[in-house]
Amino acid sequence: MVQATPGSALAVWCQVERHHLANLNQGDGLPIPVEAVIWDLDDTLVVERTAAEAAMAATCRHAATVLGVDPDQLEQDVFDEAKSQWSSLPTIEFARRVGIASWEALWATFEGTGEELGDLRAVRLSHRQTVWREAIERQITVDPYTVEELSERFTAERINRMEAYPDAEPVISQLQQKVSMAIVTNGAPDTQRAKLSLTGLDRFSLPTVVAGEIGIGKPSPEPFLLALDQLGVAPEQAVFVGDSVTRDINPALNLGMAALLIARHPHDPGLITLPEGRCSVISSLHAIHQFLSVPVIRNQ
Ligand SMILES: [Mg+2]
Known part of the structure; x- marks a missing residue:
């Protein structure tokens, strides 16, 4: 498994999230009698942050060979430029509303219906070229051909790193006949659908609410309510499983779901604490079985 690069923009993001965890109160919530399980996608079922980091590192190592730049510096600079350039676009309000991360915009196609996705499609190529050019030119001047080549290479490197966590498929498979399930994910339609198809998780045909398709993302209640409606269950009958306290756990609890x-x-804080309510921490998706009232016989 690839790891986040210490000191990187993504690693800093992780630290902020862990800080959040350490400042909440412990919940109990055992067991959780539910009829439905709703999953977050990124870093719950599929590898996201470390895959993006690894793709960026590989692309920057290539850049070092053709341009002679410092690959570690370039990696940091691309993440920095992606964040600042993304924030400066007129599309940023929509991007934030549906939770499209700045590094995802470097490979997203923004396919889909709606004016706002169309606006993102219109700027996507110039945006990512600006990001790469500005980042490289912090070290050396660069021609447009090389900028586009590196931009395309990052897309390929990211797509080549589509990986579900090893516990995702077996746990979904074990639960499939026991409870109804859905996925709620922030992000652009094409990137999130690609993660499902390229990891093979789409074979379960779970109802999937993608924020970029409905125009609003977590932590707003709408995507949660839409998934519950598609499953035909009340919030009290469902548990949400996710890796973010702010985007997954708190909004799910506020709606009356378990979480x-x-x-x-292992470096996540041992003192992870949670809000009051029907919630708990698990270190593997396999552990979900002990929290459900539905008996599940594991095959491994
Ligand atoms: Mg997540």
């Missing part, structure tokens, strides 16, 4: 925070890494 499980997935914290996979």
